[in-house]
Amino acid sequence: MNILLELKHLKPFSIPARLVICKGLLIVIALILLRAIVSPFLAIDSSEKKEFYESTAPDLLPRIRRDKFLEVPQIIWGLNNQKIAFARACLTARFLNRSLLMPSLSASLFYKEVDLLQPINFDKVFDFNKFNARCHGFVRLAQYSEVSNRTEPFKLQKGTGRRWTADRDLDQLQQSIGSNADDSEVIEIVGKNPFLWPDHWPVKDYAKIFDCLVLVPEIETEVVNVISKIREAGQRARHEAGSSHSKQRRDSSTNPPVPYVAVHMRIEKDWMIHCKKWEQRSKSHEICSSKEEIIHKVSQITDLHRPVVVYLAVADSLLEDDSITSGWRVGMVAYEKKKLGVTDVYDRQPYLIKSAIDFEVCSRADVFVGNSFSTFSNLVVLSRTERLYNLGKASSCGENIGLSSYAYNVMGGDGGPQRWMTDMSDGSLQRLSYGTNNVSCH
Incomplete structure (x- = not known):
């Protein structure tokens, strides 16, 4: 209205000038109408935005088909091999533009007696809905009830x-696109040990999927209990x-939680036999480490403020040395499950859940120390690196930046x-699955 009033007091314009003014008025009116239409959506809070975008997912994400599925055999072996196979x-x-039918994991650990494997549904370990929410637009899990047969x-x-080979495997997948296989509602993978599939995918894609794996609330409660x-x-x-005593009773907002170090202590008898043979074949001396070597290396870490608690993640049933909490340097108090008083938490769980709890305890530690030839240690460090990258930190060299990780089997500078x-x-x-001594802080 103010614009119209000002126009009444202007001197006469030529016809071209009047056309320009009219066009300007139309643009202003159009912008006002556009704001009125868009503003309700701008007012939506973050949770409502999430629901809005997820509700339109089929239209926004045409590549991940909801009516085409991939089915895989039961996933077996250790926790981290299962996580790799799942990824x-x-x-x-x-790659095939399909949803993955929720696979069955293995709660027990048998290397050869496949008929003795105890299956466990994926959603008994990891949160199905949170996985799809966090991996939205990247990959999708589906329920078998979605298949129309x-x-x-x-x-x-x-x-x-x-x-x-990896080339043959990738060629097979490429040929499946647009072929008779593509017409089928379900492509069923048939073969032995899917964790041995040749690798086509970059590390960052694995990291994305691992980041989407959230433990179900019941297991998360156990993790929190152990860390507490x-x-x-x-x-x-x-x-x-x-x-x-007064400092210990401060409010938690001014007194942050006491930091702890988690050490993945690979000194079990089966590991020592395996790694000694590995060292002989590779002519390397940076694979195995004794208890004394690990204690010495961990004590050299400069960003530890003592006294500090050292949590030892180890397969207790395979230990020949039950004195792993002794021999540590002054100011380093070592605990394993029994000394910590959490054996009941682990004893009531199958193998897979025990490993999942230990993995999270290590992953969330203020400092983690592991073996660079261990898949468990590698995936813990991958998880921690992903978190550092999300914080904008692409290097842990120099001063302590938090979430520090170390390889005790490799000598630092x-x-x-x-x-x-x-x-x-x-x-x-490849290097994360099979190990390497070529590690650095990048």
């Missing part, structure tokens, strides 16, 4: 052994070291363990 299945489904599954035979016990032990150590971050630019998971 490969997700990425294979993504319109056609017979197309069986896709996966090869094994040395002849089945570790931090309580740290409070006691500080108090016994002379910290004033200062005589202690080598600082360790995952190379997120790596084109395959």
